[in-house]
Amino acid sequence: MRVTVTVNGERRTADDVWEGESLLHVLRERLGLPGSKNACEQGECGSCTVYLDGVTCCACLVAAGQADGREVTTVESLGDAEALHPLQRAFVDAGAVQCGFCTPGLLVAAHDLLARDPDPEDSDIREALAGNLCRCTGYEKIIDAVHLAAERMAAPADGGAR
Ligand code: FES
Ligand code: FES
Numbered sequence: 070m071r072v073t074v075t076v077n078g079e080r081r082t083a084d085d086v087w088e089g090e091s092l093l094h095v096l097r098e099r100l101g102l103p104g105s106k107n108a109c110e111q112g113e114c115g116s117c118t119v120y121l122d123g124v125t126c127c128a129c130l131v132a133a134g135q136a137d138g139r140e141v142t143t144v145e146s147l148g149d150a151e152a153l154h155p156l157q158r159a160f161v162d163a164g165a166v167q168c169g170f171c172t173p174g175l176l177v178a179a180h181d182l183l184a185r186d187p188d189p190e191d192s193d194i195r196e197a198l199a200g201n202l203c204r205c206t207g208y209e210k211i212i213d214a215v216h217l218a219a220e221r222m223a224a225p226a227d228g229g230a231r
Pocket of ligand 2: 165205
């Protein structure tokens with residue numbers, strides 16, 4: 070089947086999508102967007118977190134056909150090596166990235182949190198990121214990174230936010 074989605078503001082089409090193929094597979098393997106990671110493919114780890122019509126979800130649990138005609142926003146929309154989003158910069162600066170496999174999903178989930186709550190408490194961050202597993206960092210540095218990004222995003226002179 071053919072699936073058409075608006076990804077990061079651009080209309081994209083994938084052909085010969087098989088029944089049951091996940092949105093994550095389409096993004097990574099057909100549309101050249103490998104930022105969202107495939108770690109468990111069971112909705113357990115959050116490494117594949119994307120926005121679907123503005124709501125975060127695990128792309129591995131969404132059938133590509135369900136996304137047809139809808140809007141998907143991936144971690145690639147946040148920034149790139151030349152222009153990091155304040156969250157990406159903060160993850161680097163706070164030492165919140167080790168193997169990095171969990172990072173894209175954490176960035177999207179943290180982005181969603183800061184859009185709703187620009188100055189979250191530790192407990193808010195832990196709750197918002199509860200669906201995102203990290204095997205490396207012990208989470209403390211991730212929480213530090215979200216606080217750091219929040220501080221910087223509240224002070225546009227330090228880099229501003231998208
Ligand atoms: S790969 Fe989707 S939740 Fe783990
Ligand atoms: S940095 Fe390795 S899983 Fe999080």
